[in-house]
Amino acid sequence: xxxxxxxxxxxxxxxxxxxxxxxxxxxxxxxxxxxxxxxxxxxxxxxxxxxxxxxxxxxxxxxxxxxxxxxxxxxxxxxxxxxxxxxxxxxxxxxxxxxxxxxxxxxxxxxxxxxxxxxxxxxxxxxxxxxxxxxxxxxxxxxxxxxxxxxxxxxxxxxxxxxxxxxxxxxxxxxxxxxxxxxxxxxxxxxxxxxxxxxxxxxxxxxxxxxxxxxxxxxxxxxxxxxxxxxxxxxxxxxxxxxxxxxxxxxxxxxxxxxxxxxxxxxxxxxxxxxxxxxxxxxxxxxxxxxxxxxxxxxxxxxxxxxxxxxxxxxxxxxxxxxxxxxxxxxxxxxxxxxxxxxxxxxxxxxxxxxxxxxxxxxxxxxxxxxxxxxxxxxxxxxxxxxxxxxxxxxxxxxxxxxxxxxxxxxxxxxxxxxxxxxxxxxxxxxxxxxxxxxxxxxxxxxxxxxxxxxxxxxxxxxxxxxxxxxxxxxxxxxxxxxxxxxxxxxxxxxxxxxxxxxxxxxxxxxxxxxxxxxxxxxxxxxxxxxxxxxxxxxxxxxxxxxxxxxxxxxxxxxxxxxx
Amino acid sequence: xxxxxxxxxxxxxxxxxxxxxxxxxxxxxxxxxxxxxxxxxxxxxxxxxxxxx
Numbered sequence: 209x210x211x212x213x214x215x216x217x218x219x220x221x222x223x224x225x226x227x228x229x230x231x232x233x234x235x236x237x238x239x240x241x242x243x244x245x246x247x248x249x250x251x252x253x254x255x256x257x258x259x260x261x262x263x264x265x266x267x268x269x270x271x272x273x274x275x276x277x278x279x280x281x282x283x284x285x286x287x288x289x290x291x292x293x294x295x296x297x298x299x300x301x302x303x304x305x306x307x308x309x310x311x312x313x314x315x316x317x318x319x320x321x322x323x324x325x326x327x328x329x330x331x332x333x334x335x336x337x338x339x340x341x342x343x344x345x346x347x348x349x350x351x352x353x354x355x356x357x358x359x360x361x362x363x364x365x366x367x368x369x370x371x372x373x374x375x376x377x378x379x380x381x382x383x384x385x386x387x388x389x390x391x392x393x394x395x396x397x398x399x400x401x402x403x404x405x406x407x408x409x410x411x412x413x414x415x416x417x418x419x420x421x422x423x424x425x426x427x428x429x430x431x432x433x434x435x436x437x438x439x440x441x442x443x444x445x446x447x448x449x450x451x452x453x454x455x456x457x458x459x460x461x462x463x464x465x466x467x468x469x470x471x472x473x474x475x476x477x478x479x480x481x482x483x484x485x486x487x488x489x490x491x492x493x494x495x496x497x498x499x500x501x502x503x504x505x506x507x508x509x510x511x512x513x514x515x516x517x518x519x520x521x522x523x524x525x526x527x528x529x530x531x532x533x534x535x536x537x538x539x540x541x542x543x544x545x546x547x548x549x550x551x552x553x554x555x556x557x558x559x560x561x562x563x564x565x566x567x568x569x570x571x572x573x574x575x576x577x578x579x580x581x582x583x584x585x586x587x588x589x590x591x592x593x594x595x596x597x598x599x600x601x602x603x604x605x606x607x608x609x610x611x612x613x614x615x616x617x618x619x620x621x622x623x624x625x626x627x628x629x630x631x632x633x634x635x636x637x638x639x640x641x642x643x644x645x646x647x648x649x650x651x652x653x654x655x656x657x658x659x660x661x662x663x664x665x666x667x668x669x670x671x672x673x674x675x676x677x678x679x680x681x682x683x684x685x686x687x688x689x690x691x692x693x694x695x696x697x698x699x700x701x702x703x704x705x706x707x708x709x710x711x712x713x714x715x716x717x718x719x720x721x722x723x724x725x726x727x728x729x730x731x732x733x734x735x736x737x738x739x740x741x742x743x744x745x746x747x748x749x750x751x752x753x754x755x756x757x758x759x760x761x762x763x764x765x766x767x768x769x770x771x772x
Numbered sequence: 773x774x775x776x777x778x779x780x781x782x783x784x785x786x787x788x789x790x791x792x793x794x795x796x797x798x799x800x801x802x803x804x805x806x807x808x809x810x811x812x813x814x815x816x817x818x819x820x821x822x823x824x825x
Contacts, residue, residue: 246822336823446825465823633820643820662822708819 221314222306226299236595241602244644248337250290254278255653261750262425265675271421273340273382297342304349309563310499319582320563326585332463344383350376355395358407359501381418385543393514394553398507417760421753428749437532442664443546444522449479453523470591489558492565512557515550603639608726623699627658629709688718694734701732
């Protein structure tokens, strides 16, 4: 209790910053109800289904973040769990960067934390609802604090302690392969430059253990991962400012979707000011050189450059060809698709630099400028405030969703559920018509088969699920698809008739038993389905993967290090 | 480098940050800035897109 009070007293500016950014960004959604947009899908009372364990036929993209989401939803209502996770990510990011920056003045620490959270990178990921990617981003300063601790334990009272650095850094695994790669880019060069081979091996072993659920889930799929090479161009970096791709990336933008770009970035004054701020932050980073060990300073810079190079590579034809070849031949190469995620180390460099710049201004006679520089990220990106300028909103699922869930979940018979119409994204009128991943895949205990393709403009990027391909082939054939789906082990068909083509699809099932029909959902049961290959059990592979992950967490958190 | 704790300065910094963020949030939240880029795909469209470049 006393230690907590002392920590709060010492880290009061960071705590105020954490609370401030959460209220400022998530203010309008800090109430009951679900935020449903793009990749952000939470459902009431979510089961521990195939999405959680990565045991479905699609790539284990939500492993292990979905386990955290579903696990927390067992303790508190899922809508509150969703907001707690979003808020936790933002607060962790702000606190981490503020405590990492080698500055003493509260204003400078707040500047570093604010710059790390308030930027186009975070805007874009929040817009797309990628909370897990933001969680990985939030872990980066903590992971780097661990690296700094290895190179030179910080003096008492500066920087996070080893245990909190390790605990914060471990959450990087929630961000998926891309954010783990970003952490490797950020941390490995410093350890290598300092020839801390034991720490490098320990870090690699920790990441290998944390990522065991993916590796094992991928291995258990049998055969190579067939990623659609068109995804490289679809998710490639793009210029979202008049400054071109390089200027956009330097100012932490460049996200593939033009919808995910903040207001004003396409205007010259805003873009130029953002570039000036990025330049000033880099200048500030240069002056941190005397405060960090040389290897740490060069290492983080190298990681930022490496991440930026991977991000911008697809903008040029040679880089794009190289990336296509990588995606075709290397497993997990999808981590470099949507490469702007790898700008996270650059964001950390700029945040630390901005903190240092504010401290320099305080001590070098520019006191009046310091607060202005501190809030400059907010002034340049006002659209991040108040739920992305009102774009984030909370909604409630219509009652028929819970009725259908109850009906399907109480059926002891095996067999999967096919979600129709055949589209990976939905747009519900009751949720503001914002595109959102089909919630059905997370709502049922039994495996759910749905479309895995995504549409980027007019380009269809093929998904990786073979089971989905088989169902798609059945649906493409004329006539009643029921008998063929039965042979694939499908027991239920859920038709969301409030979606485009929904009513038409429902009419194709002639022999199916109508279980219930409401305003927007029609549930059909396929009699005598061959459900022998369906299973609600977790399976040995996910169990093994998550056991390795759990053991790695325990070892990393409880391991004591002898000070040299 | 040792972090120093100055209660007065801390309060001023916290109040300044809170005020700036609060004012911005409220003013932006109630503003009528419209941005056609941020309008999501409509359900009336024949297909639902993840995004557009």
